[in-house]
Structure formats: C-alpha cells, structure tokens
Amino acid sequence: xxxxxxxxxxxxxxxxxxxxxxxxxxxxxxxxxxxxxxxxxxxxxxxxxxxxxxxxxxxxxxxxxxxxxxxxxxxxxxxxxxxxxxxxxxxxxxxxxx
Numbered sequence: 001x002x003x004x005x006x007x008x009x010x011x012x013x014x015x016x017x018x019x020x021x022x023x024x025x026x027x028x029x030x031x032x033x034x035x036x037x038x039x040x041x042x043x044x045x046x047x048x049x050x051x052x053x054x055x056x057x058x059x060x061x062x063x064x065x066x067x068x069x070x071x072x073x074x075x076x077x078x079x080x081x082x083x084x085x086x087x088x089x090x091x092x093x094x095x096x097x098x
Contacts, residue, residue, distance in 0.1 A: 003046055003064070006038035013074025015041065017055075019064050026068020 004021045008014050016031075016038060018024060024032060032038075046057060055072055063070040082092035 001046060003044050003060075005041045005044065006035070007041050008035040008038060010034065010036055011074065013072075015072040017060060017064065017070040017072065019068065024069075031069075031071065 001019060002021070004018050004023070006016045006018070008016075014035075016027065016035060018027065021040065021043060024038070046061060049057070051057060055070070060070050079092070085094070086092055
C-alpha cells in the first residue's frame with residue numbers, strides 16, 4: 001500500500017492521508033472544501049516505517065481501513081503567558097481594565 005499525504009495552504013500543520021495518490025473518494029466533500037486545493041507532500045510505504053511523520057502508525061492504518069482517510073490536525077499551540085501566570089498563582093488570563 002502507498003499512502004499519499006496532502007497539505008492545505010489554509011491551515012499550517014493540517015495533513016490529509018489517503019490510500020493512494022489522488023484517491024479522495026472516501027473523503028467527505030465538506031473536508032475537501034476546507035482543504036481547498038490539496039497539495040501532495042509525499043508518498044509513503046507504511047510497511048517500511050515505524051512512525052509516519054509523528055503519527056501513530058496503527059491509528060493511521062486503522063483510520064485508512066475504516067474511513068478511507070486520516071486527518072492530522074496541527075498541534076495545539078501552548079499559551080506560554082497563561083502557563084507562566086498559572087505557575088505564579090494567577091489566573092490564566094489577565095483581568096480586563098476599564
């Protein structure tokens with residue numbers, strides 16, 4: 001099996017994995033509209049790799065088998081200011097001033 005990995009210009013870090021180049025037949029139309037024009041990033045052979053671009057191989061293969069695609073979302077950005085405020089015993093967000 002060859003897995004095709006696509007990215008979108010609309011959201012950095014969002015990738016769509018499908019089982020074969022240009023095989024979007026199982027991808028919901030609403031998701032394809034969000035992706036706009038998918039750009040091919042790479043083709044990978046999963047049997048030759050343990051990890052696939054930071055994605056759990058078993059979860060990826062399971063999703064491809066069940067749904068026909070896998071959507072990788074970008075990692076959630078950590079709010080460093082909020083973390084620092086919490087470590088100081090403050091609320092995560094500063095109070096609004098009038």
